[in-house]
Amino acid sequence: MDTLFYLLISIQILLGTYLVWQGVQWLGYVRRRLHSDPGFFAPRVALLCPCKGVEPGLERNLVSLTEFERQNYEIFFILASEKDPAKSIIERVAQSSRVKANIVIAGHPINCGEKVSNLRAAIDQLPEEFEVLVFADSDGRPGKHWLHHLVAPLADNRIGATTTMRWLVPNVGNVPTLLLAAWNAPIVTMLGEKARNFCWGGGTAIRRSTFEQCGVLDEWKNSVSDDYSLTRALEQRGRSIVFIPESLTLSYVETDFEGLLEFTSRQILIARVYSSKTWRAAALTHILYCSTLVLGLYLILTTLFAGRPAFHLVLLTFLPLLLASIRGVLRLTGVTEALPTVRTQIMAQAWIYVLLTLFVPFLYLVNFAHSLVTRKIRWRAAVYELISPQQTRIIRN
Numbered sequence: 256m257d258t259l260f261y262l263l264i265s266i267q268i269l270l271g272t273y274l275v276w277q278g279v280q281w282l283g284y285v286r287r288r289l290h291s292d293p294g295f296f297a298p299r300v301a302l303l304c305p306c307k308g309v310e311p312g313l314e315r316n317l318v319s320l321t322e323f324e325r326q327n328y329e330i331f332f333i334l335a336s337e338k339d340p341a342k343s344i345i346e347r348v349a350q351s352s353r354v355k356a357n358i359v360i361a362g363h364p365i366n367c368g369e370k371v372s373n374l375r376a377a378i379d380q381l382p383e384e385f386e387v388l389v390f391a392d393s394d395g396r397p398g399k400h401w402l403h404h405l406v407a408p409l410a411d412n413r414i415g416a417t418t419t420m421r422w423l424v425p426n427v428g429n430v431p432t433l434l435l436a437a438w439n440a441p442i443v444t445m446l447g448e449k450a451r452n453f454c455w456g457g458g459t460a461i462r463r464s465t466f467e468q469c470g471v472l473d474e475w476k477n478s479v480s481d482d483y484s485l486t487r488a489l490e491q492r493g494r495s496i497v498f499i500p501e502s503l504t505l506s507y508v509e510t511d512f513e514g515l516l517e518f519t520s521r522q523i524l525i526a527r528v529y530s531s532k533t534w535r536a537a538a539l540t541h542i543l544y545c546s547t548l549v550l551g552l553y554l555i556l557t558t559l560f561a562g563r564p565a566f567h568l569v570l571l572t573f574l575p576l577l578l579a580s581i582r583g584v585l586r587l588t589g590v591t592e593a594l595p596t597v598r599t600q601i602m603a604q605a606w607i608y609v610l611l612t613l614f615v616p617f618l619y620l621v622n623f624a625h626s627l628v629t630r631k632i633r634w635r636a637a638v639y640e641l642i643s644p645q646q647t648r649i650i651r652n
Contacts, residue, residue: 260554263547264571270540271578277444278585284448285500285589293403293501296410298386300328300402300460305373306341306393307334307635311426312507314344316396321352323402329385330356333373335363341393367647368479369637370456375475378466388466390481392457395421395504398596404501405460415465415494416485419458419502420446422590424597425604426507431515435508436604437611438519438618444586446498453530454489454496456482458504465494479632479639479647483529487644500593516621521632523622528630528641538623541616547575576613583609 304320306313320330330352332345337360349356359380364372378388387406391397401419408417420443423436446452459482461471469488478484489496510518527534551572558565587608591598601608630641631650638650 256550256554260547260550260568260571263543263550264575266543267547267575268578270543271575271582275578275581275585277447278582280449281444281447282585282589284498285593288500289592293407294410296407297325297327297403298406298409299384300326300387300389300406301381301385301463302328302330302389302391302402303333303374303377304330304391304393305333305370305377306345307339307369309340309344310394311509312396313341313393314348316393317345317348318351319396319398320391321348321354321356322399323354323397324399325403326406328354328389328402330354331359331377331381332356333359333361333377335361335369335373363652364649366477366649367475368481368634368639369652370634371475371478371481371484374481375472378472381463386463387460388463389460390456390458392421392504392506394508395457395506397458397502397504398594401458401502401504405458405499408497408499409460409462412462413495414497415469415489415492416454416459416461417497417499417502418446418452418454418460419499419504420455421457421504421506422594422601423506423508424600425607426509429509429511431510431512432508433607433611434615434618435510435515435518437607437615438515440583440586440608440612441615443503443590444582448498450498452496452498453486454482456480456485457506458499458502459485461485465489468492469494477645477647479634479641480525480529480644483525484644487529500589503590503593505594505597516625517633519618520622520625521634523619524626524630524632524641527626529644534623534626537619541619541623544575544616545620548572579613580609583612 334342345358359377361373361376387409405417408414423439425432425436469492471485471488474484474488555565555568558568587605591601632639637652640648640650642648
């Protein structure tokens with residue numbers, strides 16, 4: 256048992272040190288991006304925002320999409336049905352918008368996710384004048400320069416797409432909401448300068464010509480994941496995805512335990528189906544981390560009960576936690592520098608992103624276990640079975 260612990264702890268210390276170094280590299284990239292000139296590229300942009308149902312802060316989120324500066328853009332709010340309760344809010348936002356805002360009714364999906372169906376229907380109807388497509392989520396609240404920073408790098412034709420990531424801020428202080436914010440935080444450092452980046456559906460920009468050349472509409476045809484399928488299409492054509500930390504997107508959240516497990520398990524199951532290599536690597540990493548902590552705690556307690564000193568075991572078990580908290584501080588530093596207008600608000604909850612994240616891997620284990628026993632997900636009242644990346648069955652819509 257002792258030998259196994261020393262082996263596991265050695266792996267965790269080496270891996271933790273490497274990840275801290277990666278965190279330093281990530282922070283350096285964020286700072287270089289923040290001090291770079293985005294340029295003046297301002298093509299005609301179609302901003303596509305699929306919506307479904309009413310959620311806390313929806314109207315303010317949608318209003319933020321009408322307030323971008325230095326862009327020549329038009330908004331397309333997309334619903335599957337005229338009867339969607341969000342329609343009245345969208346109509347109010349569209350009427351008061353200073354930029355043209357359209358409402359598209361896509362109809363119910365067939366053999367794909369509703370969000371994907373909405374996007375496909377809207378893009379099919381887009382006039383030829385739009386050179387760039389930008390995808391946003393209705394639960395995000397981007398800043399005024401979000402769109403410009405996301406679109407400007409596309410002046411370089413070698414770039415396939417630009418993307419960013421959400422940063423969850425708890426609206427309430429209950430345990431599930433705090434865990435959700437902590438669960439999401441590490442994802443932002445999966446994107447970087449030299450990382451194998453992936454598109455996030457709540458903040459991605461792509462030239463329309465690139466979108467068509469990569470056959471994204473065909474990739475979406477039977478998919479439930481807009482972002483993973485878009486990433487797959489770009490990778491197949493060898494096109495790069497550039498992470499834009501300047502466009503990090505705030506998302507104010509509140510949930511209960513059922514909502515927490517629904518959201519987190521859905522993300523992991525989608526990853527298992529659409530990116531199995533990433534899923535396996537993440538599962539192994541989290542299993543080793545949690546096993547090391549549990550085994551360390553067990554040895555500490557048994558050593559103490561036997562009346563022997565356990566300081567060295569306490570120190571060794573604490574080291575992976577220390578390294579993980581350093582990564583959390585580096586991540587938090589980059590995020591608050593990228594989002595200076597809400598720095599005070601985020602820092603007031605810093606413990607969530609630095610300390611609570613130390614124990615989030617145990618929640619990830621629950622998600623990984625869930626993804627092994629089912630292929631069904633629930634997404635805003637709809638239920639889907641993910642048969643493969645190219646095949647989705649709608650169970651309830």
